Amino acid sequence: MRVWIPIEALWWLGLYAAFGVLVPWLLRWTRKGRSGLDTSPRKLYRRGELGLFGLLLAISAVLDLRKSGLPNQLILTNAVILIFCGLMAASAWLEDYSRASQGLANPDHRTWVDSGKLLFLVLSVAFTTEVLLEHTAEVWQR
Amino acid sequence: MNSAMKSPRLNAVKVRLSDSAVLAGAVSLLYALALIVCPRAFPALLERIFVWGYFFPAFAVLLVVTNEILLGLISRRRGQRLGLITPVYIAFLTIVVVLDFRLLVSAADAQAPLSHLFLRAASRVRDGISSEELLIYTHLATVSGIFLPYLLVRVTQNYVSDASSASQDAKVRSAVTGQ
Numbered sequence: 001m002r003v004w005i006p007i008e009a010l011w012w013l014g015l016y017a018a019f020g021v022l023v024p025w026l027l028r029w030t031r032k033g034r035s036g037l038d039t040s041p042r043k044l045y046r047r048g049e050l051g052l053f054g055l056l057l058a059i060s061a062v063l064d065l066r067k068s069g070l071p072n073q074l075i076l077t078n079a080v081i082l083i084f085c086g087l088m089a090a091s092a093w094l095e096d097y098s099r100a101s102q103g104l105a106n107p108d109h110r111t112w113v114d115s116g117k118l119l120f121l122v123l124s125v126a127f128t129t130e131v132l133l134e135h136t137a138e139v140w141q142r
Numbered sequence: 143m144n145s146a147m148k149s150p151r152l153n154a155v156k157v158r159l160s161d162s163a164v165l166a167g168a169v170s171l172l173y174a175l176a177l178i179v180c181p182r183a184f185p186a187l188l189e190r191i192f193v194w195g196y197f198f199p200a201f202a203v204l205l206v207v208t209n210e211i212l213l214g215l216i217s218r219r220r221g222q223r224l225g226l227i228t229p230v231y232i233a234f235l236t237i238v239v240v241l242d243f244r245l246l247v248s249a250a251d252a253q254a255p256l257s258h259l260f261l262r263a264a265s266r267v268r269d270g271i272s273s274e275e276l277l278i279y280t281h282l283a284t285v286s287g288i289f290l291p292y293l294l295v296r297v298t299q300n301y302v303s304d305a306s307s308a309s310q311d312a313k314v315r316s317a318v319t320g321q
Contacts, residue, residue, distance in 0.1 A: 004181035006174075006218040073250060074275055081282050088159055088293065117167075118158035124167035125285055132281060135177060136274040 009130035013123070016060065020053045021045075046108045047100075048093035051115035054122035058086025061126035067135050069140075078129060085125055089118035155217040155224055157299065162292035165212055166285050173281050192276055201280075202240040205287040206233045212288075220221040228295065235291035243283035250275055 005070075021041075029039045042134035062079045099106040179304045191197045209232050217224040251271040271279075 003179055004177075007179060031243070061219055070278070071250065071253075071275065073246065073253075077246060077282055078278065081286055085285075085289065088163075108226045114158070114160045119161045121163035121167040121170075121285075121289065124170040124174075128281055129215075129278075131174045131177060132274075132278050135181065139274055 004135075006131045006134045008134050012064075012130050013127050016057055017123075020056065021050070042112050045115065046112050048096045048111045048115040050112075050119040051089040051094075054089030054115075054119040055086035055102075057103060057110035057122050057126050058082045058089075061129050064130065064133060068136065070133075070136065082122075082125060082129065085118070085122045088130075089115065089122050092118055149275050153252070155213065155220065155222045155228055157216060157292055157295050159230075159293060159296055162209075162212060163209070163290050166288040169288060170281065170285050173284060175316075176288075177277070185277050187282055188276055189273040192271075198240060198244045201283065201287075202237050205236045208268060209233070209236050209290070209291055210228060210294075220246060231298070232291045232295060235294050236287055239287045239290050243279060243286070247271060247276065247279050 025039070025041050025044055027039060028044055031037060031038045061082050065075050065078055065082075068075065092111055096106050096111045188197075189199065210229055213229055213232055214224065
């Protein structure tokens with residue numbers, strides 16, 4: 001059995017995960033000594049920022065889809081589902097933001113858990129889409 | 143207290159979007175893993191099942207069972223009562239999603255030879271839908287079949303909850319003014 005390694009998809013995943021989640025957390029972590037901040041990711045992304053990042057991921061995967069050369073109907077279906085997942089992820093941030101702007105309390109725990117789980121969905125779907133695009137491109141090249 | 147104020151509120155299982163998101167994400171990752179580990183055998187297997195004609199019935203049964211198990215787990219974890227309406231509604235919505243994808247795949251399957259015949263558009267000569275397209279459609283149907291029914295259930299629950307709260311408030315208000 002020959003295992004195939006989707007290098008471009010892994011590169012895409014690493015780049016977005018690094019710049020979207022890890023770099024902001026590392027920046028905060030470097031300031032821990034000076035200001036005594038709580039540097040846990042849960043504290044940093046407690047307002048549902050991960051959900052907003054999920055929407056950005058979905059948009060980037062849709063842009064890659066447009067360049068794929070797949071049939072329009074397939075691109076449209078895939079794009080709609082990706083954007084839908086991204087919007088649902090962003091709704092975790094939006095809900096917290098609108099409640100905060102009205103002065104209503106929103107449990108941090110719930111926002112953090114929801115945005116994290118929805119980001120996982122977007123990340124998985126977008127990564128699998130990238131793997132499928134790479135696979136299709138390789139098959140069509142043969 | 144008035145009888146209107148004592149009327150029972152709807153106590154169905156409250157579904158959250160994040161519940162189904164984890165399952166849909168995990169299944170999507172497993173799908174990618176299957177393609178990475180078996181880059182030739184996995185698409186060939188899907189194509190074979192599609193050609194046999196059992197693809198969508200088997201797919202619908204699998205998704206319905208998965209969604210019902212997830213609903214059972216959610217209700218058990220939250221200690222809420224699982225009535226009859228929500229499981230039936232989820233099964234119905236899952237079947238509707240699978241039927242939608244069946245239509246899309248059938249359209250793509252019919253479109254491939256037609257576009258080759260009339261438009262001479264296809265550089266790759268095909269008799270029907272390619273295994274790569276089928277692979278992508280199957281992935282989308284899997285994710286949608288798990289995530290969309292729960293999303294619609296959530297939307298419905300919000301709507302029913304708002305409507306029942308409004309009618310409850312109206313009853314209480316009329317009872318108060320009656321006194």
